[in-house]
Amino acid sequence: MTEHKHGGDLALGGQRVHERLSREEPELVSRVLTRIQAEVADYRRLPVEELAGDIAGITRQAVRAFARSLREDRELNAAELRQIGASAVRRAEEGFPLEAVLTAYHVGAREIFSVGSAEAGHADVADLLEVADRVLAFAGTVTGAVTRGYLEELRTKVGQEHTARRTLLSVLVDGGPVDVVARSAGIALPARYLVLSVELGPHADEESPGVDAEIAVRRKLRRFLAAFERCCGDGVLASLDGPGGLVLLPLAGRLADVAEWRQLLHTAGHAAGVAVLAAADTAAPEQVREVATQTADVLDVLRWFGREPGLYRLDDVLVEYQLTRPGAARDRLAAVLGPLDAHPELVETLETYLVLDANRRRTATRLHVHPNTVDYRLRRVRDLTGVDPLHPAGLPRVIAALAARRASASRRA
Structure with missing residues (x-):
């Protein structure tokens, strides 16, 4: 079994690796940035000042962190990992792809190994293998820190957006200062919404032996809403549970007629794998409260009269609606x-x-x-x-x- 060699003593081509990395740091950082731009398309879209500033800075920090860890024969410490994680948080705030960030760090790790081993000879095989192992360990540790930082920020951001949308939906349905809430949440209100009160049939998986019914319900709802979001973007507001609920779709230039409403509902039901019964009407933001109450009432009428799945308006059930007031x-x-x-x-x-x-x-x-x-x-x-x-x-x-x-x-x- 090969005896562990202190990282500070690892030498290739007659020079300690950590010393070579420190001496050639400026050129190494430049090589990493050039290669990232060449191999990772997302980085070519960044402003020049960001590449020369923040990206160059975190690259320099990563190179120095690896050289220190090698010299001191240790893994990256908490402070070094925090720096890397903080940079990942900034990329998440910008909406920069996580895949691109991880690829960039792996490019950097390959360049570190390339520069550190540039003058390795036949007599350096043992140290070369040890350095390679340390570079791989470094890449793995960095990947974990980047992923944690990025996903924590993403969860926070998604949570904030979800809360803002839930608040806006609540104000639209219950009444309140809609414009104020929308502005504070950074959400642009459409001129009109398509208001849908929906009843979702059960998915076959919900009653299948051995299948977690709660997971089946969440999957059904996710697929149902995804169909609306593909059509209407992130302005969709919804309050749904297993049996159904309320969906508000921004109409801005979309869904111009009832036939399109019916087609979209059919698409959403097909995606979710369930039959859907829905009552629909349009409303300006300040009218949503009244119209949502009415569509919920119409949906009740549709149930009481045993109507087939599909999309209905009040005009489709005028007599039935009046009979049940x-x-x-x-x-x-x-x-x-x-x-x-x-x-x-x-x-x-x-x-x-x-x-x-x-x-x-x-x-x-x-x-x-x-x-x-x-x-x-x-x-x-x-x-x-x-x-x-x-x-x-x-x-x-x-x-x-x-x-x-x-x-x-x-x-x-």
Whole structure:
């Protein structure tokens, strides 16, 4: 087993490596900067003063840190790592790619080894291998410090942006000084938002054995929102949980008509792998509170009437919306079906019958019963409530009564 050699004694070509690095530091720093610009495209886009200032400075610090660590036979110390981490924080603040920063440090490590070993001879093999090992260890340590500093700043930045957007969404929905909050957060408000109240169906993974349901839900929501962000950029505001919630899309030059709204919703649902039911309308920022309340109400109506997945506006459900508004008429409509409370099989049959466009045979197939059983149950509904779902004149009333029943149940819940 080879005995460890003190780093300060490692010599190549008759000269200690740390002394060579210190003596040739200016040329070495210049070589690193030239090679970084040649090999890492992102650095060619930096201002000249930044390359000659901050980037040259941290390169010089890194070269000196390695030379000291070699001379003192140690790893980089906490102060040296803090310098490197602080530089990474500045790159993160600028939005500079982490991949580019890491590549630059590896370029620097290769240049350090190249200069340090420039005059190595056959007799220097053992020391050459030791220096190579130390350069690799140095590169690994630096990679860790850069990554930690960069990601910590990124998490802070993302957290601040997330908080600012959540605050803005809250003010838009709950009311408050929207312009003041937007300015303080550095967010430009669009002239209008597309307000979406959405209900997301469950993803198959949420109920798959062995799959973490919470992870499946987060993945569903991430993919759903990503589709909106690809279309509308980072101005999308959302408050979503597993079953759905509210999404605000900036309209600035996008989504000019309802057909485009529907296509985008379909794309988002497809990306998430779920069916989506949504109520939509547009609003100026100061109108979002009122419109969000209305779209949430419309979404409730869509649920109560069993509408198919898709995007709807108030105009699509005007009658249904009016039928389910709170009041004495709704309460009396809901009471029409009160006698069915003790007969859940009748309620199930009635709901299925209406969903399947009053087709008794399809209803029987769906419920796995004989068509005569469906007829019997629907006649029982007539006998108990006085409303005949088998007669064309009774259908509007029973549909309205069922929707009012659902609306009343939702209010009680």
